Amino acid sequence: MTTYRTDVLVIGGGAAGLAAATAAASSGRETLLIEREDSPGGVLEQCIHPGFGVHRYKEELTGPEFAARLVEELERSGAEVLSKRSVLSIDPKTRVVETTGPEGLRTIKPRAVVFTTGARERPFGALRIPGPRPVGVFTAGLAQKLVNLYNLLPGRRALILGSGDIGLIMARRLHLEGVEVVGVLELKPFPGGLTRNVVQCLDDFGIPLYLSHTVTAVHGTTRLTGVTAAAVDGDGRPIPGTGREFEVDTLILSVGLIPEAELVSPFVGLDSINRGPRVDSRWRTEAPWLFAAGNSVAVFDLVDAVAAAGAEAGRFAARFAAGEDEEGRIVPLVRGENVLHLVPTALDSSIPTVIRLRVPRPMERAQVRLGGGIVSRRFVGVRPAEMVEVRLSAEAVEALAKLAEVKVEVIEG
Ligand SMILES: Cc1cc2nc3c(=O)[nH]c(=O)nc-3n(C[C@H](O)[C@H](O)[C@H](O)COP(=O)(O)OP(=O)(O)OC[C@H]3O[C@@H](n4cnc5c(N)ncnc54)[C@H](O)[C@@H]3O)c2cc1C
Numbered sequence: 020m021t022t023y024r025t026d027v028l029v030i031g032g033g034a035a036g037l038a039a040a041t042a043a044a045s046s047g048r049e050t051l052l053i054e055r056e057d058s059p060g061g062v063l064e065q066c067i068h069p070g071f072g073v074h075r076y077k078e079e080l081t082g083p084e085f086a087a088r089l090v091e092e093l094e095r096s097g098a099e100v101l102s103k104r105s106v107l108s109i110d111p112k113t114r115v116v117e118t119t120g121p122e123g124l125r126t127i128k129p130r131a132v133v134f135t136t137g138a139r140e141r142p143f144g145a146l147r148i149p150g151p152r153p154v155g156v157f158t159a160g161l162a163q164k165l166v167n168l169y170n171l172l173p174g175r176r177a178l179i180l181g182s183g184d185i186g187l188i189m190a191r192r193l194h195l196e197g198v199e200v201v202g203v204l205e206l207k208p209f210p211g212g213l214t215r216n217v218v219q220c221l222d223d224f225g226i227p228l229y230l231s232h233t234v235t236a237v238h239g240t241t242r243l244t245g246v247t248a249a250a251v252d253g254d255g256r257p258i259p260g261t262g263r264e265f266e267v268d269t270l271i272l273s274v275g276l277i278p279e280a281e282l283v284s285p286f287v288g289l290d291s292i293n294r295g296p297r298v299d300s301r302w303r304t305e306a307p308w309l310f311a312a313g314n315s316v317a318v319f320d321l322v323d324a325v326a327a328a329g330a331e332a333g334r335f336a337a338r339f340a341a342g343e344d345e346e347g348r349i350v351p352l353v354r355g356e357n358v359l360h361l362v363p364t365a366l367d368s369s370i371p372t373v374i375r376l377r378v379p380r381p382m383e384r385a386q387v388r389l390g391g392g393i394v395s396r397r398f399v400g401v402r403p404a405e406m407v408e409v410r411l412s413a414e415a416v417e418a419l420a421k422l423a424e425v426k427v428e429v430i431e432g
Contacts, residue, residue: 033061035313186273
């Protein structure tokens with residue numbers, strides 16, 4: 020079998036991959052983007068609501084409009100795109116990437132790889148809800164795809180479990196399509212999604228949000244006929260005697276995304292909370308030729324940040340492919356109190372960077388401290404749904420990089 024060669028191979032053509040391929044090709048490197056679907060765009064293609072690109076393009080676009088802009092930029096950059104082709108494996112020793120598509124198997128040997136495979140939804144099976152497995156239980160992303168791309172309704176009367184952004188957006192979408200949405204249940208005592216989505220997707224349409232609630236059983240033999248829900252205590256355990264029945268034929272699950280990292284997890288370390296590969300501020304994983312960005316690293320809040328990360332990863336991958344890579348000292352970032360998702364997970368002493376993190380609960384006032392206070396920033400109104408961004412200048416990074424490791428902590432108040 021012929022092995023094709025390229026400087027930079029980008030795996031996955033969502034926002035991160037499109038921006039990465041554009042940046043790598045614009046740096047003068049031969050760049051190939053591989054996407055398993057019919058065309059690039061990723062999850063953006065099914066997000067027909069507005070709310071994308073406010074930072075990057077200073078206007079509010081729909082997902083497909085945002086994707087179209089990225090595709091235009093990619094076309095101008097000269098990067099090559101191979102759609103309908105899936106990456107099957109990456110050999111870390113030879114760097115040979117095995118792919119399959121309508122024309123059969125092909126292997127590619129790149130100098131550098133940017134890994135941008137996005138995230139997948141947590142399925143029903145992961146929730147350990149007892150009872151039968153009738154038709155009518157959908158993940159929110161699948162329901163979104165059915166409605167927005169295939170013009171199919173998942174059912175007539177729906178309950179949504181999980182108030183993350185996808186769940187909120189699907190509540191509104193289904194309501195607008197004529198489905199009776201009886202409510203959204205959220206395990207936590209606060210909504211999982213952005214405040215603007217709670218207002219625009221639930222409040223504006225009178226859809227009730229049940230905080231501190233979960234599904235305890237599903238009913239129905241062939242088609243779903245109902246769901247039992249209950250209030251939960253502070254540890255998320257159902258409180259006896261609080262059960263209530265919802266007569267629905269559809270249960271939509273919006274219970275989290277998990278980075279799609281299986282292709283690289285055999286040979287690079289994953290972060291236990293992000294669940295994607297550990298990356299430094301060049302978006303470099305533990306394999307020096309492998310860069311990663313976007314939802315395959317950690318689930319981001321906004322596509323603007325995903326595209327920015329992808330572009331940086333593409334630029335650094337291009338530099339590596341050209342042999343121009345001058346790495347600084349790599350200093351791990353370690354989580355202190357109140358830090359969940361954290362990207363990157365290490366600093367490179369030679370470049371300025373942006374640290375993005377999520378807090379575990381809403382805080383009216385918070386102080387983000389790095390390195391015991393070498394850098395400290397105050398924020399008002401931080402929420403788990405929105406990533407907190409801390410921009411670090413070259414001087415700040417240099418000061419922090421003198422430490423053996425940099426603790427990142429969020430102090431409430
Ligand atoms: C319902 C929903 C609503 C959202 N709303 C907003 C919003 O209003 N505003 C906002 O800014 N952001 C929003 N976001 C977030 C934003 O859309 C995402 O963060 C961003 O699009 C993720 O981009 P990505 O490139 O990391 O991943 P993806 O878009 O998932 O792209 C990954 C790509 O990799 C491909 N791939 C995976 N594995 C392989 C393989 N082995 N071989 C080849 N190709 C592969 C996939 O097919 C896919 O195209 C929303 C997200 C969702 C799901």
